[in-house]
Amino acid sequence: MEIHERALQPATPVGAAGDSKPTVRWFQECDKSAIAEVGGKCASLGELIAMGVRVPPGFAVTTHGCTRFLRDAGILPEIMALLKGVPADDIERLEAVSAEIRQMIESRPMTIEMEDEIAEAYRRLSVQCCLPAAPVAVRSSATAEDLPGASFAGQQDTYLWVRGADEVMHHVRRCISSLYTARAIGYRVRMGFDHEQVAISVGVQKMANAYTAGVMFTMHPANGDRSVIVIDSNFGFGESVVSGEVTPDHFVVNKVTLDIAERTVSRKEVVCTVDLKTQRCHTVEVPFERQMVQSLIDDEVTELAWMGKQIEKHYGRPMDIEWAVDKDLPAGGNIFILQARPETVWSAKAEAANAAPAAQETGATSAMQYILTGLLSGRKVS
Amino acid sequence: MKFPVPHDLKAKTIPGTEGWERMYPYQYQFVTDDPVRNQYEKETFWFYDGLHYPEPLYPFDTIWDEAWYLALSQYNNRIFMVPPVRGVDHRMINGYVYISPVPVKDGNEIGSRVPHFMERAGHYYKNWDALEAKWKVKMEATIRELEKLEIPRLPDMEAASVVTEALGESTGFHLLKAYDDLINLGIKCWQYHFEFLNLGYAAYVFFLDFMQKQFPSIPAQRVTQMISGIDVIMYQPDEELKKLAAKAVEIGVDGVLKSSSEWTVVEAGLKAHPKGMDWLGSLKLAKEPWFNVSTGTGWFHHDRSWNDQMNVPLVGIQTYIDKIRAGVSIERPTEKVRAERDRITAEYRDLITKEEDRKQFDELLGCAKTVFPYVENHLFYVEHWFHSVFWNKMREVAAILKEHGMIADVEDVWLLRRDEIKQALWDVVTAWATGVTPRGTKTWPPEIEWRKGVMEKFKAWAPPPAIGTAPEVIQEPFTIVLWGVTNKSLADWASVQEIGDPEKVSELKGFAGSPGIVEGKARVCRTVSEVGQLQEGEILVAPTTSPSWAPAFAKIGACVTDVGGVMSHAAIVCREYGMPAVVGTGHATKIIRTGMMLRVDGSSGAVSIAR
Numbered sequence: 001m002e003i004h005e006r007a008l009q010p011a012t013p014v015g016a017a018g019d020s021k022p023t024v025r026w027f028q029e030c031d032k033s034a035i036a037e038v039g040g041k042c043a044s045l046g047e048l049i050a051m052g053v054r055v056p057p058g059f060a061v062t063t064h065g066c067t068r069f070l071r072d073a074g075i076l077p078e079i080m081a082l083l084k085g086v087p088a089d090d091i092e093r094l095e096a097v098s099a100e101i102r103q104m105i106e107s108r109p110m111t112i113e114m115e116d117e118i119a120e121a122y123r124r125l126s127v128q129c130c131l132p133a134a135p136v137a138v139r140s141s142a143t144a145e146d147l148p149g150a151s152f153a154g155q156q157d158t159y160l161w162v163r164g165a166d167e168v169m170h171h172v173r174r175c176i177s178s179l180y181t182a183r184a185i186g187y188r189v190r191m192g193f194d195h196e197q198v199a200i201s202v203g204v205q206k207m208a209n210a211y212t213a214g215v216m217f218t219m220h221p222a223n224g225d226r227s228v229i230v231i232d233s234n235f236g237f238g239e240s241v242v243s244g245e246v247t248p249d250h251f252v253v254n255k256v257t258l259d260i261a262e263r264t265v266s267r268k269e270v271v272c273t274v275d276l277k278t279q280r281c282h283t284v285e286v287p288f289e290r291q292m293v294q295s296l297i298d299d300e301v302t303e304l305a306w307m308g309k310q311i312e313k314h315y316g317r318p319m320d321i322e323w324a325v326d327k328d329l330p331a332g333g334n335i336f337i338l339q340a341r342p343e344t345v346w347s348a349k350a351e352a353a354n355a356a357p358a359a360q361e362t363g364a365t366s367a368m369q370y371i372l373t374g375l376l377s378g379r380k381v382s
Numbered sequence: 383m384k385f386p387v388p389h390d391l392k393a394k395t396i397p398g399t400e401g402w403e404r405m406y407p408y409q410y411q412f413v414t415d416d417p418v419r420n421q422y423e424k425e426t427f428w429f430y431d432g433l434h435y436p437e438p439l440y441p442f443d444t445i446w447d448e449a450w451y452l453a454l455s456q457y458n459n460r461i462f463m464v465p466p467v468r469g470v471d472h473r474m475i476n477g478y479v480y481i482s483p484v485p486v487k488d489g490n491e492i493g494s495r496v497p498h499f500m501e502r503a504g505h506y507y508k509n510w511d512a513l514e515a516k517w518k519v520k521m522e523a524t525i526r527e528l529e530k531l532e533i534p535r536l537p538d539m540e541a542a543s544v545v546t547e548a549l550g551e552s553t554g555f556h557l558l559k560a561y562d563d564l565i566n567l568g569i570k571c572w573q574y575h576f577e578f579l580n581l582g583y584a585a586y587v588f589f590l591d592f593m594q595k596q597f598p599s600i601p602a603q604r605v606t607q608m609i610s611g612i613d614v615i616m617y618q619p620d621e622e623l624k625k626l627a628a629k630a631v632e633i634g635v636d637g638v639l640k641s642s643s644e645w646t647v648v649e650a651g652l653k654a655h656p657k658g659m660d661w662l663g664s665l666k667l668a669k670e671p672w673f674n675v676s677t678g679t680g681w682f683h684h685d686r687s688w689n690d691q692m693n694v695p696l697v698g699i700q701t702y703i704d705k706i707r708a709g710v711s712i713e714r715p716t717e718k719v720r721a722e723r724d725r726i727t728a729e730y731r732d733l734i735t736k737e738e739d740r741k742q743f744d745e746l747l748g749c750a751k752t753v754f755p756y757v758e759n760h761l762f763y764v765e766h767w768f769h770s771v772f773w774n775k776m777r778e779v780a781a782i783l784k785e786h787g788m789i790a791d792v793e794d795v796w797l798l799r800r801d802e803i804k805q806a807l808w809d810v811v812t813a814w815a816t817g818v819t820p821r822g823t824k825t826w827p828p829e830i831e832w833r834k835g836v837m838e839k840f841k842a843w844a845p846p847p848a849i850g851t852a853p854e855v856i857q858e859p860f861t862i863v864l865w866g867v868t869n870k871s872l873a874d875w876a877s878v879q880e881i882g883d884p885e886k887v888s889e890l891k892g893f894a895g896s897p898g899i900v901e902g903k904a905r906v907c908r909t910v911s912e913v914g915q916l917q918e919g920e921i922l923v924a925p926t927t928s929p930s931w932a933p934a935f936a937k938i939g940a941c942v943t944d945v946g947g948v949m950s951h952a953a954i955v956c957r958e959y960g961m962p963a964v965v966g967t968g969h970a971t972k973i974i975r976t977g978m979m980l981r982v983d984g985s986s987g988a989v990s991i992a993r
Contacts, residue, residue, distance in 0.1 A: 220598070220599060223598045223599075225597050225598045225599045225600075226597065226733040226734075226735065227596075227597035227599060227600055227730060227733050228597075228599045252599060254599075254601070254604070255729075255733070256604070256726050256729040256730055256733075257604070257726065257897070259897055259985050260985070261599060261601065261985065261986070262986075366745055367507065367585065367588075367745045367746050367748070367749035368500065368503070368504050368507055370588055370592060370742060370745070370746060371503075371584050371585065371588045372465070372496065372499065372500060374587075374588045374591050375464060375465055375466055375467075375499075375584070375588075376465055376466060376492065376496070
């Protein structure tokens, strides 16, 4: 059954006495102004919901909530002491410090109030999904200030198919602890950022029961062509595609006309899916006869590309999108956007190119000049 | 990529055709007796001009090849001074024309040509519309002159006026002069043909080039689409058929028009019908000049015009009558095409990141849109209207040769070179003046019989798409757009050549001419006279198409051609009708047979054959 995100009621602040800043915010209550509170990922999901994109429902444990947890657990002084004087380039030392801090964070309980708030939000999410304990994905959602770039965000933690309030809480703590990966610590030291000032939010989102999932770029990642949308897909959860475990099926769609220009079906040897006995996410081998089956049918490719085009239009820049096709829902309403963030590699290049004085700035904007230049340089036919 | 050495190919003379070289101008031969020329020919890349010549050339028909050999080359090389390219060189094997663009190799020379090119081509680009209007005046005057040209029969006794008006010139002299005038009008017409064409294609090619740099994955057809939907007169003959069909239904003579596939029967029926004369009046208006449209490309003597073969437009009118009766719209979806064109143009423009690139885009698009109508319209004036009249004037010359026993049949004249005809006319005229028998009466008929045999053997020969040494860079704009010669097409041609057995080919690659995917039964039509056999929804497989094929497009589901790029007729019309086309497959008509099940993917340029 489909749970429409709009059907969800806004969360009422629970037990936030003495602190008006909420611990939990539903995605649909977030927009880009909430980045400081819920991080880029969750804010972006809120934006998508507002523009009418199908997004699995969920909520963010806010930066206030996360900070309050660290404060109430009384471990901040210890953490700061451990971090004092850590050199940015001593990898071994960074790793050791990171491990100790993370162990510390992950083993401390939350306050009763905070546990109640998160558990209540999770309960409501499950009710909305008509499930006793909705499987969720728990992800860290970094705030812009401490992000060295989107690629860094990918290093932060994602936990799939988490079920039950205790499990959710446990993984929220693990995400909070990802503030202190060796890489994050090293980065802050190098950049001179204050460890105390950094904040993190954690997203808790209903997992799409993905038949097929993957990523989509609203430009060609290989050549920066903005007139195409490139989609990589595999059966199961998108993690097999994101992690590079498989060579996914590959589609290039014309952004303007939504024609499928290229269609490469690859041999997909593994998928990432849930083990129904253990209720854990795991990687399994694909039966030989299914390996060469196209994991996303043409109609889905086109619909997905259309969604990508709308999302790009909303943000006004090329986007990097994670998506899934839910196996429990009928076609036409079963493609979900799990995440959307600005594409950074080509966008940075384009900005650099725009900032730098153009190399061929010889005023050659007339058609004649262009034709002449073209004739003189010749046309390598390929 | 390996292509045959031209001289090796030529050395394998088809038995029974020895001496065929004398049927064509001597400079068209690949040679072995001149080491310098021989070396040049070996190192050069020659591709078969199947776009214009899906069949071997008759000796007389070589006239248009000579005409454009001169005209294209002179405009590139001597008039506009296109910096890196000279003209396009020509050769012939077994009646098939091979061509090759000639580069300027010396960097200094290229540089010194630049300012001239900028000034001269710039003048045309800047004043395009005004100069094009002038061109129309020149061209129409040339056609009127041709229409008025009289080919005099030789009288037993000259008219008295020769004496009383002291003309001082005989009909014999006038016949020779009329033939010269006829040929010269043809050559002149082709001079005009290329006045704008090279520049027009250049504007298109570099708009395409710019877009491909901006968007490496953009299909060429999308770029072409941005300049589509503009009214061009090549659609007019077909529009006239629609109007005539609508009128027939409106005044109730549609039954008469559907009564027979023979125009003469239908015409008699119309004359007997009370409303028939009304309709015939409309027909008369439509015929001038629109029924001068050729049933072929206009390049060959056997491409008769609608005026010559009224059964062809009749089939078209009948098709449209059926559509109207069935309540199906026969209008080209022009508004829809334009709206889609504008949407695509705007979306691509918005995707250009840099402001100056957007400016460049506007400039190049504007230029391409300015030149596009000429690129299409010249075809009607030259290849159709002028040529249709020209071929019939030549038939008048042939009738005189026949009258004097030089040829057995009017249609034999095409087996003679244009300079041989001049010789033969001298023979006739001097013999007529003198009162003796022309020598040619005994020499030409057997030679013509032999040449007919040679032509049959040539027709059975399959010319390889390319010979010689493939280049790295192709700069000549025509080569790219019109013939669609790219390394990709060469590789595809080479691979089919390697398979050898046409029974085993299950996929053909060509250019994505018009987007979409359609499956259906193939109907191979080698000439327009076969389009009457087309059934609703079939896939037309043709060597190439021309405007007189237009009614066929109202019936078919998709189109596949042997030759042509994204600017070829089939691609343009299919885009207008919104149906898939794969063009420039090289071999489709040789590999596909009528009745085969095909899947035409006009977005990727692939044709799959169900085996």
